[in-house]
Amino acid sequence: MPSETVESRSGGKGIWILLGILTVVNLAVGLLFAPHQVELEHPPIVQLPNFLAFLGVPGEWMPPYLTFTWLVMGILVVMGVLGTRALRPVPGPLQNFVEVVIEGFGGLLDQMIGRQGRQFLPFIGTTGLFILTSNLLGNIPGFQPPTANLNTNVALALTVFIYYNYSGIRKHGLLNYLKHFCGPVLWLAPLMFPIEFIAHLARPVSLSIRLFGNMFGEEAVITILLALVWLVMPYFIWLGIMLPLSLFTAAVQTFIFIMLSMVYIAGAVEEGHGEEHH
Amino acid sequence: MPDEEPSLLRQLARLSTIGVTLVAATAIGLAIGYGLDRWLGTSPWLTLTFTLFGIAAGFINLFRDLGLIGRGQ
Numbered sequence: 001m002p003s004e005t006v007e008s009r010s011g012g013k014g015i016w017i018l019l020g021i022l023t024v025v026n027l028a029v030g031l032l033f034a035p036h037q038v039e040l041e042h043p044p045i046v047q048l049p050n051f052l053a054f055l056g057v058p059g060e061w062m063p064p065y066l067t068f069t070w071l072v073m074g075i076l077v078v079m080g081v082l083g084t085r086a087l088r089p090v091p092g093p094l095q096n097f098v099e100v101v102i103e104g105f106g107g108l109l110d111q112m113i114g115r116q117g118r119q120f121l122p123f124i125g126t127t128g129l130f131i132l133t134s135n136l137l138g139n140i141p142g143f144q145p146p147t148a149n150l151n152t153n154v155a156l157a158l159t160v161f162i163y164y165n166y167s168g169i170r171k172h173g174l175l176n177y178l179k180h181f182c183g184p185v186l187w188l189a190p191l192m193f194p195i196e197f198i199a200h201l202a203r204p205v206s207l208s209i210r211l212f213g214n215m216f217g218e219e220a221v222i223t224i225l226l227a228l229v230w231l232v233m234p235y236f237i238w239l240g241i242m243l244p245l246s247l248f249t250a251a252v253q254t255f256i257f258i259m260l261s262m263v264y265i266a267g268a269v270e271e272g273h274g275e276e277h278h
Numbered sequence: 279m280p281d282e283e284p285s286l287l288r289q290l291a292r293l294s295t296i297g298v299t300l301v302a303a304t305a306i307g308l309a310i311g312y313g314l315d316r317w318l319g320t321s322p323w324l325t326l327t328f329t330l331f332g333i334a335a336g337f338i339n340l341f342r343d344l345g346l347i348g349r350g351q
Binding site (some may be wrong): 194195197198199201202203204206209210217254255256259260 | 303
């Protein structure tokens with residue numbers, strides 16, 4: 001019995017000693033052969049020449065976020081067309097997948113907004129699928145996610161802002177909708193109105209900056225990791241830690257974005273002005 | 279109105295929005311105050327007033343997100 005415990009103990013420690021030696025050798029070899037300058041700016045693999053220069057787009061190449069936005073649009077359109085082409089009562093695999101996606105969004109909408117949730121399914125579904133595909137596209141080496149750029153995110157957040165205000169105005173009428181901004185008691189209105197106005201303006205700002213910060217930060221970390229090409233360790237860190245983390249935060253950020261959009265739409269569209277607990 | 283206990287992911291999503299909204303509301307209030315001051319020339323009073331409005335708006339959003347205040351208050 002003592003020999004067994006001695007063997008298992010030395011077997012457990014052996015792995016760590018081996019890893020330690022590998023790390024030291026790696027660092028030594030790397031520092032001996034390190035290049036003098038680390039290249040951090042890489043253009044993406046696919047680049048379109050700038051054919052919209054007459055509209056004022058600067059530079060010789062199309063900006064990468066625009067190229068990849070078109071790629072994401074192409075993927076979504078192809079998936080939609082292929083999934084709904086030959087509808088059958090017992091669905092094939094692609095149609096099944098599309099139905100699962102639609103039912104998932106529909107369930108979320110019913111939970112958040114209630115009875116009238118389904119009319120917002122096109123908007124929420126498109127936004128969610130666009131953000132999810134864009135975020136996941138960044139994990140392919142050589143591709144940049146279009147949501148890593150502030151322009152895309154501000155466009156998405158402004159669209160959500162305009163859409164939920166428009167839904168609220170269309171449902172309640174302009175005067176009634178503005179009355180929501182005035183707080184509980186009428187004589188507090190000059191105080192409450194700017195406060196509510198600023199609070200509503202803070203929503204698209206926070207939406208866009210949150211998504212931008214997450215996606216751009218991941219991309220920056222992965223760029224720096226993979227620029228250390230002469231050390232082998234960063235590849236394992238990328239594959240083992242950053243890649244799963246990146247897939248996870250892609251899904252979580254999508255979920256946060258569409259959930260907050262649904263909360264804003266629900267807040268604008270709900271009826272019954274005097275209810276006080278949610 | 280959802281009555282069940284929200285899932286972990288949903289609670290994570292709701293909590294992650296609190297910090298950014300507080301800062302964003304303060305910054306927007308400051309920006310509006312500064313812009314109005316430059317347009318009307320009454321510095322620094324409008325800047326201060328709108329910054330305070332922005333902070334108040336941030337806190338109102340904070341309380342609403344935490345569930346301490348209902349909807350129309």
